[in-house]
Amino acid sequence: MALRTAGSVLLVFLWSVAVVLGQDGWSVTYTPQSICTLKGSTVELSCSYTYPSGTVTTTFWFTKNNAEGNPVSLSDDPDYKGRVTYHSDKKNVHTLTITDLRESDSATYKFRFITDQTGVRYTGDPGVTLSVTALQVVTTLHWSKRKTLTCSTTSCPLTGNPTYTWYKNGQIVTEKTSSYSVDSKAADSYSCAVKGHEDLHSPAVYKPKNTSVSVSPSGEIVEGSSVTLTCSSDANPPVQSYTWYKKNGGGYQSMTGPQHVFNQIQSSDTGEYYCEVQNEMGKDRSTTINMDVKCE
Template identity: 60%
Template sequence: MALRTAGSVLVVFLWSVAVVLGQNGWSVTYTKKSICTLKGSTVKLTCSYIYPSGRVTTNLWFYKKDAKGNPVSLLDNPDYKDRVTYRSERKNGHTLSIRALRESDSANYKFRFITDGNKGKYTGDPGVTLSVTGLQVKVTPAAEGQKTLTCSTTCTLTDNPTYIWYKNGHKVKEDTSSLDSDSFSDADSYSCAVKGHEDLHSPAVYGPRNTSVSVSPSGEIVEGSSVTLTCSSDANPPVQSYTWMYRKNGDGSKNTSVSVSPSGGIVEGSSVTLTCSSDANPPVDKYTWYKKNVTSPKASGQSYSITNIISEDRGEYYCEAENTIASNNSTTTLMIIVAGKQTSVVTAAVGIIVVVLVLILCFSGLMWFRKKASKSTSDTRDKADDGQGDSIPVYDNVSIMAMSPTDKPTDKPTDKQDDIHYASIHFSRSKNQEVPLYSTVQLPQTQKQEEDVQYSAVKFNRPLLPPNPQQHKHLRRTHLFSTAQSTNPEPRNTEQN
């Protein structure tokens, strides 16, 4: 018993002496004894060492030994080929660099050196513990409508980095905390990174996408057979649970479409009614109207009326039909194109032109009739002038004023005397009369008369009676007959002696 105790004391003494010698003459000091860094990044392990005498002939970094117990330099390890470098930065100082870190690089790395003095060898313990981690966003339910996002790592990153948050690939904020409690939408994706390593994003997290169902065996299924339905979905984190729903053919909403009344062009100030229809069983119990690129709904109900349309109402409209089973958007959208108010400028211009043309035609017709009437009168006068040399007296456009028996001839006609108008007066001499003088007067007829008859109205003042009694007597023997046709259906003959 005493010998056993003495032996134990000797072993402890010798070990203590070795430790003292090692601490006094040999040592390795590491800058950091523990490092947590990102996967894909580069890390540097630095140390300094001392030894009692001689010259250092060999140095190396290792984390494992061969079968004989000899340390294997990282330079000779195929897993680290082309990824590590050794570099002496100062006297008795050494740095190991590892690029493109992998999670499998997590290990305890030690530095070993050999001197030429008495073949001295020394390994620095306990070495440097390297932990390589990737980033991962974890989603934790929080308050209603919100979820907490955590930029998670398997170890605590060294140097207290700043975290960067991304939404749908776009940077949204920086924070020293790895937590983000903003509202989380299943339709969006979220990721995080560490400032200084923005290229090392975490995998994005998002709700289930591209959910589909497959059946096995495929093909026609007959009664009494068995099938297996498989649901798959793209989601991160992975889908935790699947729920199967059964719906008979015809259930839910389908064939949802929209229509507009009235159809055709739509101008500002007008009104239209949009109608949504859907084939559903059970029937649709809710219709909601949306305008494309506008998040909030425009209206509810199967019909949506837009009154007093303005230019801002232009755009694409669609409806959502919903029953107790499901909802469905219209397969087509309705484009409303609003045109500005249009005044009938062209119509007004055409109307003005037509009125002007009618006035021009009327004026031209009036001038033509006046010209033709003037020409007819001129022709009649020319004929009268040409017949003055004949033995038959011909008179044209003669006006004789009627006188009562009590009237006396005066030198001037009075204003109270009525004017008598004649047109186309022709006189001829009969063989049995000394001076038979006839006058046929035709007044303008109604529109029922022939259009070829031409009239000329001529106004003459009554001439003075001849002072010579013989001439007066001669005139009294002259019978002047005048037949005038007027609007009165019965002709009237007047005879003056």
């Protein structure tokens, strides 16, 4: 028995060829026992079964029981509505297909069959453990002028030495291993995918951009009032550090944090301010904002 693929199916981690449990002629054989595949892909789980006598009237796959303790067929589970199909063939291969996989689909899937003999129902244990993962780009900085980008999964690792497709600003730049070296000052965005499954690429990583400063409350600023400066930026991974600067007589005063609060602002706080932000991909700075504090 072998696991078959359909559509954008990606099997990234599996072990065990088959599991056969049962007694007195009752058994379910799963192939394989554990699977890890990508979010958004399609997967097929297969099994076969044996029984000593009678006729099988009902077969289905399930992951959970209802309030009465009875297994709920995935075709009746609202979490899988429109995403599951069952198929069986003359060779006793029974296949569950799940499309548009979600990370919440990670579970143990079991096959159950019912015969025409009164009270005879059988569930195959231990089932198939399905793990659904996403791709991500992890950045490693070096003392040199290079940084290494690594395409990895958020949970189970890919096996089989797959080839990766790397994107720069949305365009394919190379096909290679999971690591990709770029200039440490590169201002581009990068993402990755497993070759052959480019529709399942990772979110792009990029240095901060569109950095801006806002002041609250807006309008006239009066000495003694409370004023907050806020630094905002678009970045992935998220901004790791914020640094505020006040231009003052040619020198700069640094204040850290995404916000700087003046609890009782003074006229001496009048001046031009800007913020600088940084993540693993690089730095960016805002334009200056002029804050004029009026005396009461």
